[in-house]
Amino acid sequence: MKIKIDRKYIPVIATFLVALLLYCGVGIRYPGFMTFRVFVNFFIDNAYLGIAAIGMTFVILSGGIDLSVGSMVAFTGVLTAFLIEKQGLHPLMAIVISLGCGSLIGYVMGCLIHYFKSAPFIVTLTGMFFCRGLANLISLESIPIYNPVFKSFVRLAVELPGRIKIPAIVFIFLLVFIAAIYIAHFTKFGRNVYALGGSSQSALLMGLPVGRTRIAVYALSGFLSALAGVVFTMYTSAGYGLSGLGMEMEAIASVVIGGTLLTGGVGYVAGTLVGVLIQAIIQTFITFDGTLSSWWTKIAIGLLLLIFILLQRFISQASRISKPTETVNI
Amino acid sequence: MSETTPILSVRGISKSFPGVKALAGVDFNLYQGEVHALMGENGAGKSTLIKLLTGVYERDQGQIFLEGKEIRPHSPNHAQEMGISTVYQEVNLVPTLSVAENIFLGRQPLRFGAIQWQKMKTGAEAALQRLNLNLDVKQQLSSYSIAVQQMVAIARALDISAKILILDEPTSSLDSNEVAQLFKVVRKLKKDGLGIIFVTHFLDQVYEISDRITVLRNGQLVGEFETGALPRIELIKKMIGREFEAFNAQDDKRESSAEIDKKQFMKVERLSKKGAVVPFDLSLHIGEVLGLAGLLGSGRTEIARLLFGIDKADHGRIFLDNRQVAFFSPRKAIAFGFGFCPEDRKTSGIIEELSVKENIILALQAKKGWLHTISRKTQEEIAATYIRTLNIATPNADQKVKNLSGGNQQKAIVARWLASNPRFLILDEPTRGIDIGAKAEIQKLILSLSNEGMSILFISSELNEVTRCAHRVVVLRDRRKITELTADQIDEQVIMHTIAEG
Amino acid sequence: MSINKTNHTINNHGFVTLIWPLMGLAAILLFNLFFTPNFFHIEIKDSHLYGSLIDILNRAAPVILISIGMTLVIATAGIDISVGSVIAISGAIAASLIAKTGAPLLVVVTVPLLISMILGAWNGFLVSAIGVQPIIASLILMVAGRGIAQLITDGQIVTFENKAFEYIGNGFLFGIPFTITIIALVFGVTQTLTRKTALGLFIESVGCNPTASRFSGISVRSIKQVVYIFSGFCAGVAGLIAAANIKGADSNNAGDGLELDAILAVVIGGNSLDGGKFSLTGSLIGALIIQSLTTTILTRGVPVEVTRVVKALVVVAVFLAQSETFRNSIRAKFRRRTP
Incomplete structure (x- = not known):
């Protein structure tokens, strides 16, 4: 019985080990790497990815997938910038509208998936193109934000000794992270998400609100992607319709590398954070190296994702978690 | 066994599906503190009856009384709220969650909106204690045997409030030790005064645990018997019965x-x-x-x-x-x-979207390989031959096989194999x-x-x-x-x- | 992937389902007949055909090619969203071979195609042997593949001059653009292979009911493997055309977004995402609809970005129309209205 329980944790343990090994490995090669400043930069540079990946964690835990994440980041980012700069809205107002739009699109996708029993990937793939189109429709050019109020948001930071500044976006990320852990582990909704991913048929027969949960998961992911878009806009001080290309893949990779099973039902929000950090380490390594080009990041992430997917397959085959594959017709 | 009024009483219940009368005017009585075996071969109507009791289906005719009051369960949840719980052969719990969570899923103890894990743990332990079970409730459900999982399901049902417990083929995937373990629990529940409906195919088990037996056949009630007074051979006769002779x-x-x-x-x-x-x-x-x-x-x-x-x-x-x-x-x-006509025609026999002709030539074509294509003319000849000799009722060979009746679908599968010689x-x-x-x-x-x-x-x-x-x-x-x-x-x-x- | 197969009686597949896409195409053409001057005008310049219609066919080439491969993948109840990246890789290899090595044409053409097929085989391996969901398997290649393409071209746009290779994208054969010849060839060969041999039957059978197919002696695994390889091949050809067209390889943008166009073409063509019966002709018409829609939108002076929004909405509409639940709820509403 002990062995079986260990199996469940293998992906998460593997994730932590990979993160540690990578961090130390790169640290040994580049002495400047293991500084606190670089560590803080992991969070600053990847706050938006982390937030979106947390939304993705819930979706994948529920047994679904959301491919619209990257486009949603672009759309809400460009929308925020547009509303502030071109429409003269108050930044707070603009942010609220963006978050509302993201949640709404997520909600609609959830409804399409639930009520019409459509495959999540095709619905969210459509959402991906829809959002990208909307983003380009608003503006093809990057919209820089000069609004002083917004600038003051961006400049909000806690200064630590050693003149290390931790900007607001890092706190937003950490706040989302803590809230997500709370939701996942201490609310009925969170547990229903796990149950849905573990066995949607059982969840239905146990009387859980399957439909509501499923729709809420996509709405939540939409909301968090929109928040990621806002954070990205704060990070770059601009909204750009071509940002976030392929980001859905990075988000999925963070979740899967973080030990969440693609089939749903098993995983941890904390794992996703480590998954994001692993990608941050790889990216920083490539920057440190200087001779490697940025596209190596994509290849490396693809490779990591592949390895973890294969690891999951072997674990689930070994422990023979049989899950009903057919949908319920009642 | 109590001789008072039954805790559950079903009167003249009927249910039809397109083309089939699944249940026709069936009566059924369950008393407190008894284990009542529900027997019958495939298509007898057992599962339809259970689905009517648990609100998966709605009845066409008849009445269901629970403790003398008429009820109309419209969903498994609704039935459970009224005290009718079911444990299936395939455990309907979430294998990836812990035992404690499975017992409390959907009704976790909350405090300021936050789940109280400790309270849930002690609650789960108490619920299992009722069945004389000591488990580490923090372990993942899938780390336990199917028998234990079933008992967890029973514990959940009892904790929600069950007056009636339906065990739908719970022993099909258990070994003899596990069955003994389960029966110990069933006996305890019986003593506690629950009414238990037990569906199984294993005769030994029926005679070991049940007090009375109701036999169904082809959607009709064959009879209700005291287990002790019904010899096995009689039971089998009643279950299998006799079809009238269609041909000699x-x-x-x-x-x-x-x-x-x-x-x-x-x-x-x-x-x-x-x-x-x-x-x-x-x-x-x-x-x-x-x-x-x-x-x-x-x-x-x-x-x-x-x-x-x-x-x-x-x-x-x-x-x-x-x-x-x-x-x-x-x-x-x-x-x-070799050729094989599988038991489950729909999921492993016919290819629904393909035509009768394509279904018939499939195995032969697969045997020949994709390059050695059977010519259209030969295909039509083969299809025509078997449609004729097997008397497959279809408007034409290009009809989608899913539009055929069950018998004709079956013949198409037989034809598929015959064509492969x-x-x-x-x-x-x-x-x-x-x-x-x-x-x-x-x-x-x-x-x-x-x-x-x-x-x-x-x-x-x-x-x-x-x-x-x-x-x-x-x-x-x-x-x-x-x-x-x-x-x-x-x-x-x-x-x-x-x-x-x- | 959840598949709902209900046994409602639906009219027989075949020509009937082609009526809707055909009418859609006709509607778009009709619109242009009235509102776009010279839309149907075809002229012969230097014994070459020119005109809006020829242009649509020509520009639709990549989408048509990919949707041919995609049709077969979808027929097995799979999906391949890596095609855009495979296009980029194929183009990148071809461009690099010409620009850096000056390899002979035969090599320039066959190497990218072989690599594309290997990439397809990789998808197929993950799906059929390892059991990874098709969307995830091809997602890995979709993103990693983009990186590989950039790696090959070093992130630059590689340009080249090679008359023989450019012919693939810009040449004319008997007055007809050579790309159209390629499409006709690939389409014809695929149609022949799937309809004149038993391959099509096996693909449909596997997509509709893999268990029953296995019980009937079909090697489900090989069939799946083959369709992904073929999808890779189609993307490879599309990549060559794209590279020849612009006389260069743009690893960032080549083939970007084409995966949805192809899926859309297949779905508009009346093919079900649940797999089973397929119609290559339907997908062809679907691809033409998409391209003529795009061209129409562009000629009306609407920015190109809008097309994505429109396409996304069209997909939603089409697959709602395909959804059994949706149709039933609509039908139920009608029934309630009529006493």
Whole structure:
């Protein structure tokens, strides 16, 4: 019985080990790497990815997938910038509208998936193109934000000794992270998400609100992607319709590398954070190296994702978690 | 057993589905503190009755009374709220969550909106204690055996409030130790005054645990009996009963196996698979119809799957024409001249979206490979031939097979195999759920094929069918080959006795 | 992937389902007949055909090619969203071979195609042997593949001059653009292979009911493997055309977004995402609809970005129309209205 329980944790343990090994490995090669400043930069540079990946964690835990994440980041980012700069809205107002739009699109996708029993990937793939189109429709050019109020948001930071500044976006990320852990582990909704991913048929027969949960998961992911878009806009001080290309893949990779099973039902929000950090380490390594080009990041992430997917397959085959594959017709 | 009014009482309940009358005016009574076995073969209406009680289906006619009050459950939840809980063979819990969570899912103890894990843990332990079970409730459910998982499901049901507990084939995937463990719990619950409905195919278990038995057949009530007063043989008779004679196949069947070509076609030695069937021997002659008789879950389908290479056997050898062969895929089995009409027509037999013609030529085409395409003309000829000889009722060969009736779909699958010209055909319940006329035709076909030299393994729950068609009958019980009957021994009474007593 | 197969009686597949896409195409053409001057004008310049219609066919080439491969993948109830990246890789290899090595044309053409097929085989391996969901398997290649393409071209746009290779994208054969010849060839060969041999039957059978197919002796695994390889091949050809067209390889943008166009084309063509029966002709018409829609939108002076929004909405509409649940709820509403 002990062995079986260990199996469940293998992906998460593997994730932590990979993160540690990578961090130390790169640290040994580049002495400047293991500084606190670089560590803080992991969070600053990847706050938006982390937030979106947390939304993705819930979706994948529920047994679904959301491919619209990257486009949603672009759309809400460009929308925020547009509303502030071109429409003269108050930044707070603009942010609220963006978050509302993201949640709404997520909600609609959830409804399409639930009520019409459509495959999540095709619905969210459509959402991906829809959002990208909307983003380009608003503006093809990057919209820089000069609004002083917004600038003051961006400049909000806690200064630590050693003149290390931790900007607001890092706190937003950490706040989302803590809230997500709370939701996942201490609310009925969170547990229903796990149950849905573990066995949607059982969840239905146990009387859980399957439909509501499923729709809420996509709405939540939409909301968090929109928040990621806002954070990205704060990070770059601009909204750009071509940002976030392929980001859905990075988000999925963070979740899967973080030990969440693609089939749903098993995983941890904390794992996703480590998954994001692993990608941050790889990216920083490539920057440190200087001779490697940025596209190596994509290849490396693809490779990591592949390895973890294969690891999951072997674990689930070994422990023979049989899950009903057919949908319920009642 | 209490002699007062029943806790659950069903009066004249009926339910129809398109083309089938699943239940027709059935009565059923359950008292407090009794275990009531619900028996019947496939299509008897057991599961329909249970689904009506648990609100999965809505009844067409009739009434259900719970403690004297009429109820109308409209969903499993609703039924559960009223005190009717069900535990299924396939545990309907979430395997990836902990035991404690599974017991409290959807009704976790909250404090300021946050789940109280500690309280949930102690609550779960208490709920399991009621069944005299001590488990580490923080462990993942899937780390426990199916039996324990079922008991967790029972614990959940009781904790939600159950007056009536329905156990729907809970023992099908349990070994004998686990069954004993489960029965201990059932006895305790009985003592606590619950009404328990027990659905199973295992006769031993019925006689071990139940107080009374209700038998259904073809959607109708056969009767309600005290378990002690109903001998096994009578129970089997009541379950299997008799179809009226549609034709007299005995005339066509060659009287003794002496007439059958003495040449052996296949020999199976000590073939076995854990959890499916214990080691068995089997032999089959050319042109022989070998019947497999046994109740559902006795291992008959499992044997068919092993022979056809769908499942891999753990041990044992198969000889064809005295040469040992090994195949672990249907593809290889087909190459040796095998054919297999599976029990579940819809999920593993027909290809719904394809036409009747395409369904018929599929196996032959697969055997030939994709490059050796059967010409359109030949395809049409083959289809026409089998539509004619098997009397498949279809407007034309290009009709989608899903638009055909069950019997005609079955014939299309048989045609698929006949077209591939097999030496050996496995027919698993080929006549299930099809009308009498089609049944008779398929039985006739089996005999004429055997006359032409094809070896056939014939599986059916209808004993009269087996006795009519088979030259030799292998009787199975509890995944074990009990005996083999030949010639004059092939008789419904004898088979029933064998299944009952072993 | 959840598949709901209900046994409602639906009219027979075949020509009937092609009526809707054909009408859609006709509607778009009709619109242009009235509102776009010279839309149907075809002229011969230097014994070459020119005109809006020829242009649509020509520009639709990549989408048509990919949707041919995609049709077969979808027919097995799979999906391949890596095609855009495979296009980029194929183009990148071809461009690099010409620009850096000056390899002979035969090599320049066959190497990218072989690599594309290997990439397809990789998808197929993950799906059929490892059991990874098709969307995830091809997602890995979709993103990693983009990186590989950039790696090959070093992140630059590689340009080249090679008359023979450019012919693939810009040449004319008997007055007809050579790309159209390629499409006709690939389409014809695929149609022949799937309809004149039993391959099509096996693909449909596997997509509709893999269990029953296995029980009937079809090697489900090989069939799946083959369709992904073929999808890779189609993307490879599309990549060559794209590279020849712009006389260069743009690893960032080549083939970007084409996966949805192809899926859309297949779905508009009346093919079900649940797999089973397929119609290559339907997908062809679907691809033409998409391209003529795009061209129409562009000629009306609407920015190109809008097309994505429109396409996304069209997909939603089409697959709602395909959804059994949706149709039933609509039908139920109608029934309630009529007493």
